[in-house]
Amino acid sequence: MFTYCPSCASKEIRYEGGKKLFCPACGFTLYQNTAAATGCVISRGKEILVLVRGKEPAGGKYDFPGGFVDPDEGAVDGLRRECMEELGWDFGEKEPVLFASFPNHYPYKGITYNTCDLFFAIDAPELDAEKLCIEKAEIREAKFMDPLHIREEDMAFQSTRLALKAYIAKFRKQ
DSSP: OOSSOTTTOOTTOEEETTTEEEOTTTOOEEEOOOEEEEEEEEEETTEEEEEEEOSSSSTTSEEOSEEEOOTTOOHHHHHHHHHHHHHSOOOTTOOOEEEEEEEEEEEETTEEEEEEEEEEEEEOTTOOGGGOOOOTTTEEEEEEEOGGGOOGGGBSSHHHHHHHHHHHHHHOOO
16 A cells, blocks of 8 residues: 555554554554445346446456446436446436445455445336447446346356345345
8 A cells, every 4th residue: 555654754654453544653544445336237127237347357247337436426326427428328217226235345457445335226128238328448248138047156246246146136036
């Protein structure tokens, strides 16, 4: 993280308790707060929309639309923005339903971010994966699949694996 304290330049800065940097020389404290992120399970009948990730981390694996919540943005607003950025789709007046939340570790460019991933469900029977304007730099493909036929190991992250299980348990009984 840091070799020197950003406040006094002391080399005594240390990581404490798994959640903060502390400098005993000047008292500087920097908490490693968890970042909020969203994921959206969009259903159409018995199928859900999955994205095939186009780059690392987890390139080629399945994921749900979503991403980090920006500063001064609520979770639903962040989810709406991410759906627009990734899919070119606005869920309009639909109310996304929060159904699960899990901690996650998201490695990106040499830094692992601790996140709290919030998963929402939206029913969108009108949605056609072929007509989505997917963000090609990050997404290789968008397709609808029966969640009962998605293998856990094909999901990109531990939190998305857990979200898939939670979605099936809550919304799609066998």
